[in-house]
Amino acid sequence: MNKKTIWITGASSGIGEATALKFAKEGWKVIVSARRVELLDKLSVDENIFSYPLDVTDSDKAKEVFKKIIDDHGQVDLCIFSSGTYERKSEKELDVQNIKHVIEVNFLGVINCVSAVEKYYKEKNNGHIAVVSSPVGYRGLPKSSGYTPSKAALNNFTQGIYFDFKKFNVRVTLITPGFIKTALTDKNEFKMPFLKSTNYAADQIYNGLIKKNNFEIIFPLPIKIIYKLIQILPNKLYNYLISKSVNR
Template identity: 65%
Template sequence: MSENQKKIWITGASSGIGKAVAEKFANEGWKVAVSARRKELLDDLAKHNNISSFPLDVTNRSQINNVFNDILNACGDIDICLFSSGTYEPKDEQSLDPDKIKNVINVNFLGVIDCVKVVEDYFKNKKSGHISIVSSIAGYRGLPNSSGYGPSKAALTNFSESIYFDFKKFGVRVSVVSPGFIKTPLTDKNEFPMPFLKTPEYAADKIYNGLVKGNAFEIHFPKGLTLILKFLRILPYRLYLFLVDKLVKR
């Protein structure tokens, strides 16, 4: 590892978007620390010279702390944290089951908050760096059959906006990633047609460019879909509810 080599920590990196982003950064010469629960998938990814595996369950706060210390010991320094872990079970979303909703909130929202808490002092002390959080356009407004996932992502986006101000004072960048439909194990469970469906490699390119070359708060793609959702977001309730009721097949 050269002294000038940039370093990124990516959670949710065992499959889908996180995995594709890890490969993209590694191929661009970055040192990449990858985390998720499935060690065997991470170890496979770590066959790449620039990737190292650090298994982790984001619902276990002390484990996050230990893993971040291990990463710092191994890498010496971290420039970007990309928190991409997430869970989604479409069948569970159709029922209003508090236990299942709590599980989604635990992984998608509280798990990310714990990760941010663990890296907070490190970034604030070094007065540089970047924390990026993978949310979703599903959090823009309430959608049908989304009793846990949408609310977890709405909370995550709001949280990212909130900590943006706090970290900015310390010279630390905070950004949020809002993907549309990307073909991953997570969306493979969907039984409805997914407009503008893109590959994980497409998402990885957009995220890499947004994190490394851009300076926007929100990295959103594909624009064909996200701009429609952004338009729906500013509509008054009466119109929004009418349109979604008509447009979304249930």
């Protein structure tokens, strides 16, 4: 049987890594990309996992790597773009260099990957692109000068391309996890509500992509409910509640 193939970026650790292992366990052929080659090599000990190192900020390289994946494996059915960065210390100030870097990785890095697969998917006239962004992108937050805006842009971009790719029978999904325990969130000094494991996230992502057909995969349930409310709160109430929680 011809195995289905998935390409996952940001797969060397955290949510991307757990999702790669989940898809491999479910019998998919899994192509993993990130910068840390040694971590990708460890993953590719699994016979279903194949390492293709990539820095997503390099748009030419993203195209080159995707071409090599198609040359080597013949097809890609699903892409999950999960690369991302966050430096809590630099977020507290308007550090322009940090903001540029975060936008470069979290926003433009994903666009580089979508751009790399665009022609292939549109010609094939089917396929599936999933973007790992964040619910924090839905409204502004204090002391988040780069990360939250980068995810706001990514949420908006992903919804925009949903319409553009739909015409070509290509599905686009936005993944917005709540707090998941990874190296990225280990930098947070505050207690993270409803914190979940990477395996939990991988299961939610797999089920959302393969067993359901919603545009957004948002989890866990309390975060889903809170963010649905947050999106419709008037500015006056939202600003009051956030100011109050910051001043506590």
